[in-house]
Amino acid sequence: MKSLRLILSNPRYFAPSWVFASINILFGTWAIYIPSVKEKLNIDKADLGIAIFFLSLGVFVVFPVAAKIINRFGVGRVTWYGLLFSAAAALLPLLAPNYYALMGALFLMGASNGLTDIAMNTLVTEIEKEDKQKIMSASHGFFSLGGVLAGLGSFLIITINNPALHMLYAVMLVLLVNWAFHKHYKHIVAAAVEKEAFSLKLFRPLLVLGIISFIVMGGEGAIVDWSGLYLQEISKAPEALIGTGFLAFSVMMTLGRFLGDSISASIGSIKMVGLGASIAIVGFLFVLTTYIYLAIVGFALIGLGFSVIIPELFRIGGSVRGVDSSQGVAFIAGTGYSGFLLGPVALGFVAETYSLHYTFVILLLCAVIVMGSSIGLYYKRK
Missing domain, CATH: 1.20.1250.20 (MFS general substrate transporter like domains)
Known part of the structure; x- marks a missing residue:
C-alpha cells in the first residue's frame, strides 16, 4: 500500500x-x-x-x-x-x-x-x-x-x-x-534515449512482452465475457451467484494493483509477472473443478494474478534499452488491446464447437505460457 x-x-x-x-x-x-x-x-x-x-x-x-x-x-x-x-x-x-x-x-x-x-x-x-x-x-x-x-x-x-x-x-x-x-505533469517530457538501429535482438524482448500482453488481456476479456456464463452453464450456479465470479475478479484485481508496487520493488518486475501468472494458474485450476464456490474463489485468484502483470509489462516495455518509452508502451498497449478484443472472439469458437470448459483449459495453458516466458526473460537478463 x-x-x-x-x-x-x-x-x-x-x-x-x-x-x-x-x-x-x-x-x-x-x-x-x-x-x-x-x-x-x-x-x-x-x-x-x-x-x-x-x-x-x-x-x-x-x-x-x-x-x-x-x-x-x-x-x-x-x-x-x-x-x-x-x-x-x-x-x-x-x-x-x-x-x-x-x-x-x-x-x-x-x-x-x-x-x-x-x-x-x-x-x-x-x-x-x-x-x-x-x-x-x-x-x-x-x-x-x-x-x-x-x-x-x-x-x-x-x-x-x-x-x-x-x-x-x-x-x-x-x-x-x-x-x-x-x-x-503537463511540463513532463520523455527522456531522450540513445536509439539503436533496428535488430531482431533489440526487438525480441518487446515481442515477448507483447505476446504476454496479448495473452493476459485476452484472458481478462474472456473473464469479462464468460465468467457469468461459466458459473451458469458449467457450475450450475443459482441465478443469485452468476455475477459473483466477475465481482470477485474485479475486486481482487483492484486490490492487487494497489498492493503490487511494493511487492515489485522487493522482487523486481519480471519475477512479479511470474508470480502473477502462478497465482492465475491456481485460479484457473480452481475454476476448472466446476464446483461453484471453488470456481468463484478461482475467479478471485485470477483477478489477483492478472492485476499485476499488465502494469509490470508497461514498466518493463517503457525501459527497454534503445527504445523510446512511448514506443515500448504503445507496442505493449497495441498487442494487449488486440488480445482483449480478438482473444474472446477466437476462444468463443472453441466454446461453441466444444465446450466453455475447454475454453478455460486453453486459458490455463496460456497462463502457463506466461509463466514460462517470465522465467525465460529472467534468465535472459541475468
Missing part, C-alpha cells in the same frame, strides 16, 4: 493516477447506457456490434502514430490534451442522432482514449524513472477504481433520466479534478 499512500499524499503522483481513473469513469458511464443507445436508435445486436467495432478501430488507428505525437509535443501535454479530447468525445455517442453518427462518434472516442491510454502509461513510466518510485500498478488500480465509480453512478440513472446529462456530469467531475492537478 506504500504506492497508494504516496499517490494520495503527493499531487505529483495523484495527478497522473487520476487520469487513469478518469478514462474509465468516462468509458464506464458510456457502457451503462449502451442498451439505451440501442433502443433509442432502434438497432439490433449485429448493428451495435459493428458500431462498437468502430470504437476498436479508433483505438488501433492511433496506436501507430501515438509515439510520434508524444515525442513531438511532450508526454505531459499529450496526456492533458488527450484527456480533454476523451472528455469531449465521450459525450458524442450519447448525442448521436442516427446509426452512422454513432459509428463516427465511437471512432473518435476510441482514438482519443487510445492516445490518452498510451500517453498516461508513458507518463507514469517517466515519473518512475525520474523519482525512483513505483506507482504504475497503483495507477492501474485507479483505473479499476474509475470503473467502480462509474458503476456506482448507475444508481443515478433513474434520478437524472437523461444519458447525455449523466455523461456531462461525469465529464465535469473528470475535468474539474484534472484541471486542478494537470500542472503537476
Whole structure:
C-alpha cells in the first residue's frame, strides 16, 4: 500500500493516477447506457456490434502514430490534451442522432482514449524513472477504481433520466479534478534515449512482452465475457451467484494493483509477472473443478494474478534499452488491446464447437505460457 499512500499524499503522483481513473469513469458511464443507445436508435445486436467495432478501430488507428505525437509535443501535454479530447468525445455517442453518427462518434472516442491510454502509461513510466518510485500498478488500480465509480453512478440513472446529462456530469467531475492537478505533469517530457538501429535482438524482448500482453488481456476479456456464463452453464450456479465470479475478479484485481508496487520493488518486475501468472494458474485450476464456490474463489485468484502483470509489462516495455518509452508502451498497449478484443472472439469458437470448459483449459495453458516466458526473460537478463 506504500504506492497508494504516496499517490494520495503527493499531487505529483495523484495527478497522473487520476487520469487513469478518469478514462474509465468516462468509458464506464458510456457502457451503462449502451442498451439505451440501442433502443433509442432502434438497432439490433449485429448493428451495435459493428458500431462498437468502430470504437476498436479508433483505438488501433492511433496506436501507430501515438509515439510520434508524444515525442513531438511532450508526454505531459499529450496526456492533458488527450484527456480533454476523451472528455469531449465521450459525450458524442450519447448525442448521436442516427446509426452512422454513432459509428463516427465511437471512432473518435476510441482514438482519443487510445492516445490518452498510451500517453498516461508513458507518463507514469517517466515519473518512475525520474523519482525512483513505483506507482504504475497503483495507477492501474485507479483505473479499476474509475470503473467502480462509474458503476456506482448507475444508481443515478433513474434520478437524472437523461444519458447525455449523466455523461456531462461525469465529464465535469473528470475535468474539474484534472484541471486542478494537470500542472503537476503537463511540463513532463520523455527522456531522450540513445536509439539503436533496428535488430531482431533489440526487438525480441518487446515481442515477448507483447505476446504476454496479448495473452493476459485476452484472458481478462474472456473473464469479462464468460465468467457469468461459466458459473451458469458449467457450475450450475443459482441465478443469485452468476455475477459473483466477475465481482470477485474485479475486486481482487483492484486490490492487487494497489498492493503490487511494493511487492515489485522487493522482487523486481519480471519475477512479479511470474508470480502473477502462478497465482492465475491456481485460479484457473480452481475454476476448472466446476464446483461453484471453488470456481468463484478461482475467479478471485485470477483477478489477483492478472492485476499485476499488465502494469509490470508497461514498466518493463517503457525501459527497454534503445527504445523510446512511448514506443515500448504503445507496442505493449497495441498487442494487449488486440488480445482483449480478438482473444474472446477466437476462444468463443472453441466454446461453441466444444465446450466453455475447454475454453478455460486453453486459458490455463496460456497462463502457463506466461509463466514460462517470465522465467525465460529472467534468465535472459541475468
